[in-house]
Amino acid sequence: MKEPLSLVWLRRDLRLHDNAALYCALKSGRPVLAVFIFDRTILDDLDDRLDRRVEFLVQEISRLHDELAKMGSTIIVRYGYPVEVWKELIGQYSVGEVFANYDYEVYAKERDEAVGDLLKEYGIGFQSSKDQTIFDRDEILTGKKTPYTVFTPYSRKWHDKLDSFYLKSYPTNDYFGQLWQTKPTPVPTLKDMSFQPVGEPFPPRTVPDKLLDNYAKTRDFPALPKSTSELSMHLRFGAISIRDLARQAKEAKDKTFLNELCWRDFYFQVLDHFPHVEKNSFRRQYDEIAWRNNEDEFDKWCRGETGYPIVDAGMRQLNTIGWMHNRVRMITASFLCKHLLIDWRWGEAYFGKKLRDYDLSANNGGWQWAAGSGTDAAPYFRVFNPTLQAKKFDPDDKYVQEWVPELGKANYPEPMVEHTMARQRAIDTYKKALAK
Incomplete structure (x- = not known):
């Protein structure tokens, strides 16, 4: 019978250095083999086949593959649904125990519970660690x-x-001798998963x-x-x-x-x-707000055609490079929720599609902060003035001019809503909802 392996399931921990789950696996006494799954449950929902996040994942997995190959080991990379992939792995390898790091998202918890139940059926342990x-x-x-x-x-x-x-x-480097010695295995390409490369450089990791x-x-x-x-x-x-x-x-x-x-x-x-925050307001009474949810206005916001230069610059930066400066994230989010009275979930979902650094917890927290529905004490009357924000944080219009070159020309739109009116409308709408 083959010697049982310890499999370390990498997800949001794509490194060999200082990795809690990898350390626990290496200390288990069994040979260690790394696994990564391109999860179709997530990837199938991505409308844009030019997705920077998937490209980054392929890049980082390939880097890990090469690092492990230099040590005579490999990473098993599969494209599929996690439970089905683990059924295949159990049939292919002698698995003694599986190690992974915690993930805090609702789907991730459900996924790990389902995989844990499957492993238990085969008498295989599933150990999770804090890492991220x-x-x-x-x-x-x-x-x-x-x-x-x-x-x-x-x-x-x-x-x-x-x-x-x-x-x-975690001193993982001290125990790399426990890595299972085997030939390198192939890593799925973007094309294999029906994605295309954007071809842009990613930020440095230091x-x-x-x-x-x-x-x-x-x-x-x-x-x-x-x-x-x-x-x-x-x-x-x-x-x-x-x-x-x-x-x-x-x-x-x-x-x-x-x-x-x-x-x-x-x-x-x-x-x-408080997992309800993924779909609902942290403060439940904020779900009573009568959002206007005007689709034409939402489309203008998405395209960066609101007539407010700092808002438009931010949205165009997001649409072009998949990233937006954090101060501008707050300004654009506040504008959507307060000036246009569009449900924060619409904006959160749009950011979720576009941001190369999209993280559910931070994105959700930021949007609920902007909408006033989150963990703040009494924030509903905080309404950013985009013009004043621009004067304070982009006083020379350098950022705006980079992303809104038609500013000051006839083809740049007038503001789609007047600030003072929009602010009062938002306050009145919130007050009415919260009085129920």
């Missing part, structure tokens, strides 16, 4: 042992608890210390080159270690970036403890 967050699940709780629903007290406890224990890397030292001064100005880390795509798929990044951020002169990582953890735990 610093703190998760029940590690940051209130004095009453309940999850936090407001960021500020959560962040205080998060920062107080942050020490070297939680930031220590961030200079100088940028973190000055993060509070630069992060809100979209025209500044390299004013944000642009690591979100690498973090989304675990191509870099959150622990390595948090150590670097903690050592920076400015702690603003470290607080951004705290926000990331916060939104993960909100999604984990």
Whole structure:
């Protein structure tokens, strides 16, 4: 009988360095084989066959494949539905145990439960570890042992608890001798999965210390080159270690970036403890808002033709490169929800289609913050003025001119809605809904 293997199922943790599940597998005493599944449950729903995220995944999986090949091992890569793929793997290999890292999305939990049930039928263990967050699940709780629903007290406890224990890397490199020695296996191409390459370079996977030292001064100005880390795509798929990044951020002169990582953890735990937020408002009463949901106005917003230059610049940046500066994400989201009174879920879904760094928890948290339906205490009367936001954060119009070259010309549209009227309309609509 073949020696049983420990299989490590990579998902949002595409690296060999400092990987909790891989470390546990390597320490199991069995030879270790890596597995990745291009999940058709997700990929089949993607309308655009030019998807930067899929291209990034193929790139990163190919990189892992080459790294493992140099050590005489490989990664088994399949394209299919997870339960069906695992049935095939169980039939093909002698599997002693499967290791993976937690995922906090509703679908991911259901997927892992289904795979766990299948493995149990065959007497195979399924062990999960924390990896994509610093703190998760029940590690940051209130004095009453309940999850936090407001960021500020959560962040205080998060920062107080942050020490070297939680930031220590898993020394996977010390145990690579446990990798199963076998010939390299092929990796599906974009074409194999009916996708096409966009062909654009992806951001680097490192961030200079100088940028973190000055993060509070630069992060809100979209025209500044390299004013944000642009690591979100690498973090989304675990191509870099959150622990390595948090150590670097903690050592920076400015702690603003470290607080951004705290926000990331916060939104993960909100999604984990309150899964209804994926489809509904965190504060249920906000589901009573009478959205206008004008499809023509939504289309203008999507195309970047609202007549508000900072909003249009952001949407065009998103449509062109699959990314938008975070300050502008807040401005465009607020405009859709408050100025146009269009359901935040419409905007969230559009960002979900376009963003190369799309992450459900952060995207949902950001949109609910903009809509006022999230974890803020009393935010419904916060309505960004796009004109004032542009003057404050793009005072020389450099960002706007890059993405809206027709600004000031006859073919640039007039504002589709007047700010003062729209603001009051939003406040009145929210107030009426919340009075029920």
